[in-house]
Amino acid sequence: MTESLEIITTSSDEGTLPLNESLSREIYEKMLTIRRFEEAVLEIYTQGLMRGLAHLYIGQEASAVGICSALNDDDYLTSTHRGHGHLIAKGGKVDRMMAEMMGKVDGYNRGKGGTMHIADMSLGILGANGIVGGGMGMATGAALSGKMRNSGQVAVCFFGDGAINQGAFLESANLASVWSLPVLFVCENNHYGEYTAASDVTAVREHVAERAAGFDMPAVVVDGNDAVAVHQTAMEMVKRARAGEGPCLIENKTYRYRGHHVGDGDPEKTYRTQEETDTWLARDPIPRFARRMMKAGMVDETELDTIDATITGLVEDAVEFAKESPYPVADEVTDHVYA
């Protein structure tokens, strides 16, 4: 085994905040925006204003924001069915996202995609995806394209612990490695795929990141609820990818606080224990990061409240914007089948 196949497990020292103030604020605000956005999605869904499936990202915010805060605007990202957090972290606008949730014409996709397909090509967001593992090839291809055009762009492929068992992972990871493509494969291990524990269906010793060894790419296992650790890992891996050193696998260990999707029952009564959930709740990435900002003297309680009020207002405005936007007219149904 070469050195690059070693699995590095990383988390940061809770007593410090080794990021500058503006970046820290940005990370905090993005994480909180995701949290408030998802709470609003839960609400509109419960009110019957949104149909389809709502897969909430609540609890996993540090993963999306830690990674995306290491990216440039023109870097690429592929997302998943649980994609709202990735989109917001990459710069997606919450009003247009919310309108898309409701199938309205001012939504990102003019109401044609909905929660599982939001894209913003101008931000390199190549789309959420309804197919588990569906974005892996695409991210690899976007990285290939960046490399062929000498653009210096990297691609981030977000996927879950469930998706790592898709054949697409093997094919894409091998291709990315053999061609040294600038892709970050980011597995968000929230320990469940729907209602099945990852450990019951995934043949690894301890970490899914062990699979990277089979593709001769470096792997890092990160405390995915620690935005600092995720950010630092991403910075290092993005730098490596931009330097032409190829892909990597990052495993962010995290937890979704809600069910698989809104309305599918209480997870703690069925496939997981309250005790386990409580352990993860104690590691909620948002208060954790807030405490560190306070300790570093960047913010105080009052300011945190102000930030929250601003973000909550922004999300409320997004909901109003979405409610007021009309449905697309029936004539649009045949638009955009072909470019």
Place this chain on the structure above:
Amino acid sequence: MSTPERVITYGEAVREAIAEEMRRDETVFFMGEDVAAAGGVFKVTVGLLDEFGDDRVRDTPISEAGIMGAGVGAALTGMRPIVEIMFGDFITIAMDQIVNQAAKMCYMTGGQASVPLTIRTTIGAGRSSAAQHSQSLQAWLSHIPGVKVAIPSTPADLKGLLKTAIRDDNPTVIYEDKMMYALKGPVPDDDDYTIPFGVADIKREGSDVSIVATSSMVHTALKAADMLEQEQISVEVVDPRTLSPLDMETIVRSVQKTSRAVVIDEAYQSYGVTGELASRISDEAFDYLDAPVKRLGAMDVPVPFSPGLEPETIPDEEKLVRTVQSLFHDVPV
């Protein structure tokens, strides 16, 4: 003034189309299994690596889903990839990337994204390649909105349609009959020669019956037409050339003239291209028909290996002649 022509093979048409488009547009690149150094298992892409280098002509791992996915991603982000799937049978492994991703990106994103991806793959039985290397699965992708499908029968059509596909901003699929790579034919000597999708071609004019034929079956139809001419049955052979979009106008116009139609395609007969064409002709030209629309496809069995069995399963000119005759008088079909 007509453009001067050269005679080339169906395989050379592939190579010329790719090379010309790669010279014309530096975002075009080509990848697939064994396509670069070896020039493909059918040797039709020999020479491309030498001219364009290994950045733009790529040998890939044996990963149909992976390379199709990479094609989709590259197409979404400013490139124009051409992906070869060696045998059309293997496209099954890449189906998610074509059907759920490439075909729907433009629509699902409300027109934000486009996927200028060209897929080349093969169809056709007749070389004892058995059940996993002989199928004609063109109906599968023709069923999917968002994909364009071409099924050329001559070197000229192949070259013109492939060049159009590469320039098109949508996912396009070119089905090449692997038995026709050595087929020769005239091709206009013009780097900008293209054929639009959705324009059928009358391969032979006639007045008594229209045979609508695809790919290799165009040649079967032309042979049948020669045979039927001796019985004073004048056959018009219509080649749709693209299945999606489909030029029903030309097909209907032909049937209005002849009042009889037979549809022939090399794929399994059930639930396929012949069913679609026959149904649309019956629907759109009903008032002009003097007989029911007949159709001929491959037998609904996996393609057998044995030279004693395989030909039985594929439509040929004898079967086609009998089918046409049955429209005029009682014959055992």
